[in-house]
Amino acid sequence: MKTAILLFPGFTTLDAVGPFETLARLSGAETSFVAERPGPVPNDNGRLTLVAEASLDDVPRPDIVVVPGGPTGNLPLKPGPVRDWLKAADETSTWTTSVCTGSLILGAAGLLEGRRATSHWLYLDDLAGYGADTTGERVVTDGKYVTAAGVSSGIDMGLTLVGRIEGDRAAQSVQLMIEYDPQPPYDAGSPEKAPADLVAEWREIRGKA
Amino acid sequence: MKTAILLFPGFTTLDAVGPFETLARLSGAETSFVAERPGPVPNDNGRLTLVAEASLDDVPRPDIVVVPGGPTGNLPLKPGPVRDWLKAADETSTWTTSVCTGSLILGAAGLLEGRRATSHWLYLDDLAGYGADTTGERVVTDGKYVTAAGVSSGIDMGLTLVGRIEGDRAAQSVQLMIEYDPQPPYDAGSPEKAPADLVAEWREIRGKA
Numbered sequence: 001m002k003t004a005i006l007l008f009p010g011f012t013t014l015d016a017v018g019p020f021e022t023l024a025r026l027s028g029a030e031t032s033f034v035a036e037r038p039g040p041v042p043n044d045n046g047r048l049t050l051v052a053e054a055s056l057d058d059v060p061r062p063d064i065v066v067v068p069g070g071p072t073g074n075l076p077l078k079p080g081p082v083r084d085w086l087k088a089a090d091e092t093s094t095w096t097t098s099v100c101t102g103s104l105i106l107g108a109a110g111l112l113e114g115r116r117a118t119s120h121w122l123y124l125d126d127l128a129g130y131g132a133d134t135t136g137e138r139v140v141t142d143g144k145y146v147t148a149a150g151v152s153s154g155i156d157m158g159l160t161l162v163g164r165i166e167g168d169r170a171a172q173s174v175q176l177m178i179e180y181d182p183q184p185p186y187d188a189g190s191p192e193k194a195p196a197d198l199v200a201e202w203r204e205i206r207g208k209a
Numbered sequence: 210m211k212t213a214i215l216l217f218p219g220f221t222t223l224d225a226v227g228p229f230e231t232l233a234r235l236s237g238a239e240t241s242f243v244a245e246r247p248g249p250v251p252n253d254n255g256r257l258t259l260v261a262e263a264s265l266d267d268v269p270r271p272d273i274v275v276v277p278g279g280p281t282g283n284l285p286l287k288p289g290p291v292r293d294w295l296k297a298a299d300e301t302s303t304w305t306t307s308v309c310t311g312s313l314i315l316g317a318a319g320l321l322e323g324r325r326a327t328s329h330w331l332y333l334d335d336l337a338g339y340g341a342d343t344t345g346e347r348v349v350t351d352g353k354y355v356t357a358a359g360v361s362s363g364i365d366m367g368l369t370l371v372g373r374i375e376g377d378r379a380a381q382s383v384q385l386m387i388e389y390d391p392q393p394p395y396d397a398g399s400p401e402k403a404p405a406d407l408v409a410e411w412r413e414i415r416g417k418a
Contacts, residue, residue, distance in 0.1 A: 012230075013226050014229075014230040014364075014387065017222050017226040018223070020222060020223075020256075020257065021221075021222055021360065021361075024254055032256070033256075033257060045233055045240075047240045047241070047242075048229065048240075048259065048260075049259070049260035049262070050257065050258070050259055050260075053258070100388075120388060121388060138388075138390065138392045139394075149390075150386070150387060150388025151387035151388055152364060152387045152388060152389040152391070153388055155223075155361060155391075155393075156391065156392055156394065159393055159394050160394045163394060163395070168395065169404070169407065171395055171397075172395045172397035172403055172404060173397075173407055175393060175395050175398045176397050176398065176399070176400070176403040176407060176411065177359070177360070177411065178223065178360035178361045178398075179309075179329060179330060179358050179360055179361060179362055179399060180360075180391075180393055180398040181347065181358075181362075181398030181402065182364075182365065182389075182391035182393065182398070183347045183348070183365055184365055184368055184384060184389055184391065185365065185368050185369045185380065186368065186372070186377065186381045186384050188382075189385065189387075189388055189389040189391070190385070190388060190390040193390065194381055194385040195378075195381060198381060198385060202382075202385065202386065
C-alpha cells in the first residue's frame with residue numbers, strides 16, 4: 001500500500017502526522033512525504049520543518065493520497081503542479097483523502113463536486129463553495145473520498161482507513177499501540193461543545209482574515 | 210514560554226508532534242526542536258525526517274522540556290550528552306514532561322525516582338525499574354513532572370499543560386482549533402479495552418524483543 005502525504009510550505013503538522021502515524025502501520029506500508037520540491041518544508045508556525053524525501057513526480061500513482069491542510073493563505077489552491085499531480089494521482093488512487101482545510105485543496109482541484117465532505121469547522125462554507133455537500137461529521141467517506149475535520153481528526157481518519165483496508169483487528173492493533181484512548185481534559189473540541197463566545201470569537205477572527 | 214522538544218534518531222513522530230501542536234499555541238510560545246546534533250533526525254520507521262533547528266547547548270534553560278519516546282532500542286538511556294542536558298535543563302524547568310517511552314529517558318536520568326509516572330502500557334515495568342511509582346493513567350502530574358501514556362496521549366498532555374499555564378479558556382481554544390473531539394472508530398485504545406488476545410500478542414512480541 002503506497003501512501004503519499006503531500007507537504008507544502010505552511011501545512012499544519014498534526015494534519016499530516018495523524019494519518020502518517022496510523023497508515024504507516026499498515027502491513028507492507030510504503031509511506032512517502034511528497035512535495036513540489038523535495039527537501040525541507042516548513043510548517044504553518046515556522047517552528048518545525050519536515051523533509052519531503054520525494055517529489056510529486058517520484059510518486060505518480062500512490063494507492064492512498066493524503067492532503068493535509070493549513071491556514072488558507074498557505075494552501076495550494078491555484079492551478080499548478082500540486083493540482084496537476086493531485087488530479088492525475090486521483091485517477092488511479094484507491095483512496096483520496098484530506099484532513100482539515102486539505103479538503104479545500106481537493107475541492108479546488110474539482111475532486112469533491114457533489115460529494116459529501118468535511119473540513120475544519122471554520123471553513124465548511126469555503127468547502128461548499130467548491131460544490132461539496134458539506135457536513136460537520138468528523139470523518140466523512142463518499143466512495144473513495146475520505147475527508148476529515150480539523151487537525152486532530154486525521155487520527156480517526158487513519159484508523160478508519162486501516163480498518164477498511166486491513167480489517168478491524170489491524171485497526172484495533174494500531175489503536176492499541178498508539179494508545180489512542182483519548183481523555184481530553186476539556187470538552188471543547190467542536191463548535192457544538194465549546195463555549196459559545198469562544199466559537200464566536202474565532203468566527204470573528206476568521207471573518208476578518 | 211520556551212519549550213524544547215527533544216529529538217533523537219528513531220523517535221516516534223506523534224509523540225513529539227502531539228505536544229508540539231498544542232504547546233506551540235500558547236501565547237508567546239517559543240518552541241524549538243533540539244537534538245544532540247542539529248539537522249535532520251529520522252523517525253522510528255525511517256519514513257519521515259524532522260529537522261532539529263537547535264542543538265542541546267542552544268537551549269539550555271527551556272521552561273518546558275518535552276521528551277518523546279520510541280522503540281526502546283532507540284532511546285538515549287545511557288550516560289551522555291542527552292542525559293547531561295536533561296539533568297541540567299530540569300534544574301531550571303517549570304515543567305519536565307514526556308510522552309510514551311520518553312518517560313524511560315527521564316527515568317534513566319534519575320528524574321522520576323519515587324514519583325508517580327506513566328509510559329506506554331507495554332513499558333510500565335521498565336519505568337518501575339527506574340524507581341517510578343507507575344500508573345496506567347493517561348496523563349500523570351507529580352509536581353512539575355508530567356508524563357503521558359503511549360504515542361497519542363501527548364495531545365491530552367499538551368492540552369492539560371496549556372490549561373495549567375494559561376488557563377481553561379486558552380486550553381479550550383486550542384482544543385477547538387485543533388478540533389480535538391475524538392471519535393475513534395474502535396474502542397481498543399488501552400489494554401483494558403482492546404481484545405485480550407491482541408494485548409497478549411503484543412505482550413509476547415515485547416517479551417521476545
